[in-house]
Amino acid sequence: MQPKQDHLNVELGERRYPIVIEEGSLGSMDLSPWVAGEQVLIVSNETVAPLYLEQARASFPGSRVDEVILPDGERYKTWETLNRIFDVLIDKQHTRRTTLVALGGGVIGDITGFAAATWQRGVDFIQIPTTLLAQVDASVGGKTGINHPQGKNMIGAFHQPRIVVADPLTLGSLPPTEMAAGMAEVIKYGLIRDEHFLSWLEEHMDHLMAMQPEPLKEAIRRSCECKAAIVAEDEREAGVRALLNLGHTFGHAIETHTGYSDWLHGEAVAAGMMMATDLSERLGYLNYNDSVRVRQLLIRARLPVNPPEGMSPVHFRALMQVDKKNVSGRVRLVLLRALGDAFVTEDFDPEAFEATLNHFCHPLD
Template sequence: MTRVDVALGERSYPIHIGAGSLADAARWRPAIAGRHVLVLSNTVVAPLYLDRVVAGLDGLDHTIVVLDDGEQHKTLENVARIFDALAALGASRDATLIALGGGVVGDLGGFAAACWMRGIDFVQMPTTLLAMVDSSVGGKTGVNLAAGKNLVGAFHQPRAVFIDTRTLATLPRREYLAGLAEVVKYGAIGDAAFFAWIERHVEALLARDEAALDEAIARSCRHKAGVVARDERELGERALLNFGHTFGHAIEVEAGYGELLHGEAVAIGMVLAARLSATLGRAPRADAERLEALLRRLDLPTRLPAGCQPERLLERMRLDKKSVSGQLRLILWTGLGAADVVAGIDESRILAELENDVANLA
C-alpha cells in the first residue's frame, strides 16, 4: 500500500493506493467519526463493489443511495435525493458520506457533504482511473448546469481517499483510456520526465499492468497533492491543473453530456491548448505534435468531434470559471513540463484555432 499525504494543516488527509483496499475495513473504518453513514454509488459500480463497503459498516446506522450512471446525472436534483436520504437517516453533524464510484459520484457526494448541516465528513473511494488521479483529490466538488460544467460547487476536502487499484480490472476500456488523459496532463504541465516515462510505458499502461499503474497513479497523486497543498482554492498554481479543460469542458457540453467522456474532451482540449501555444509563439510546435502523438498511441481522440461549431465553443468557453471580469483566461504551455495562466488572448486567435481543427476534419 502506497500512501500520499495532502498537507493542509488541520485538514490534511491521506491517499491510500493499493490492491484490495475496499475490502480492508480495518484500514478505512477509522476515517468514520460518527455513527451515521451514507454510501453513494451508481448503478454500474454498486453491483460490483457496494457489498464490500457495506460489510465494513457493521454497528453503524447507514443508508445507501444509488444513482444512474453518467455525467448527465450530476445534477442538483440528485443532490436533493442525497439530502432526503440523509434526513431520513437522521444524519447529524458527525455523519460521513462515502463516495464509491467515479468522478460524478465523488463530485456529487462531496458537494452534498459540503452542504449538509454546513459540512460533514466524506470519504472518497474512487473506482475509475480518472477519479483516482484527479477528481478524488483536492476537494473540488460540484454539479453541472445546462449552461456549463461544475458551475455550482464548493471546496470541501475529504477525510481520506482509498484507491483500490483492483477496481480498474472491471472498468470499461473507453473509461480507462479517458483516465489516462489526466495522467498525461501531469507530465505535460509539470514533469517532462514523467511524460517521457509514460511514452516508454504505453504498452504496459494499455495492458493495465499493475506495477505501471501503481507508479502512474502514485506519481499523479503526488503531483496533485503538492499543488493542492500550495494553492488549495485555485488562486494561482492550481489553475494549471486545468490544462486543456477550458477547451475540454466547452467541447463536452456542446457535444452533449454523456456523448464524450471528460477525459476524451480533455485530451482534445490539451492538443488545442498546445497548438494555440505554438501558434502564439509561446512553445515549440514539435512539443504539440509530441503530445498529440502520445494521446493517439493511448487511443484517445485529438480532434473536435463532428458537428462542433467553433463560435458555439468559444461562447461556452467564456463561462469558464477561470475567467475574471469577463476576460477569458487559458492554461497554455511553454513546452513539455511547463505551463502558466495566460489572459488577454485575442479571441480571434482562439476562434481561428478551433476553425482550423474543424477544417482538418473535412
C-alpha cells in the same frame, strides 16, 4: 488483513488527509478510524454498486451503514439527484456527525462531496474512487459540485475528504473508453509540470493500456502526488492550481456543446489539451516535434485529438465566454511554455487563437 499501504498525504493543515493506493484495499481495509460518529451513508451508482458495494460496506464494521444508489452518468450530476441523497439522510435521521462515502467515479465523488459540504452545513466524507479519472483527479483537491443545465460545475463547494482509498484492482472492470479518459488526466500532469513523468508515460503507455498493475500503481501515485502538491500550495485556486485546467477551457466548451453525454470529460480534456498545445506552438513556445509527441501519446492512450465534427469557432467562442476560468470577461487559458511547464494567461495573440479554432474546426461544407 491490513494491506501494505502506499500512503501519500495532501497537506492542508488541519484538513490534511491521506491517500491510500493499494491493490485489494477495498474490502480489506478497516476505515472505522476515519468515521467520527456512528452513521455512514455509502453513495454509489447502478454500475458500481453491484460490483463493489458489499466490499465497501465491509470497511465500516462498527457503523450503521445506509446506502443510496444513483443512476450512472454525468447527465445525472444534478440537483434532483443530489436531493435523493438528502432524502435518504432525512429519512434515516443522519445527524451532523454522519460520514458520507463516495463509491464510484468522478460524478459520484463530486455529488457526494457536495452533499457532504452542504448537509447540515458540512459533514465528513470519504472517497473510494473506482475509475482511473477519479483516482488521479476527482478524489484529490476537495472540489465538489453539480452541473447547472447551462454550465458544468457551476454550483459547488470546496470540501476535503477525511481519507481517499484508491484500489487499482477496481480499474479491471472499467470500459476502455473510461480508462482512456482517465489517462488524459494522467498525461496532463506530465504536460503541466513534470517532463520526466511525460517521458516515463511515453515509455510505459502500452503497459498501462494493457492494465499492468505495477505501472498503473506508479502512474496513479505520481499523478496524485502532483495534484496533491499543487492543491497544498493553492487550495482555493487563486494561483498555481489553475494549471490543472490545461485543456479544460476548450474541453468544457466541447462538453457543453455535446450536452455532457456523447463525450466523456477526459476525452474532451484530451482534445482540449491538443488545442492548447497547438496554440502554444503557434505562439512560439513549443516546436513542431513537441506537438507531435503530445498527439502521439494521446493517440496511444486511445484519446481523441480533435473536437467533435460540426463544432465551429463560433461555438467555441460563445461557450468559452461563460466558462468560469474567465476573469473580467477575457478568455483565460492554460498554455505550455514547454512540455512539463504550463502557465496561465489572458494575454495572447487573438489571431493565433482564431487560427487554432479554424485549424481544429472543419466546416461541414
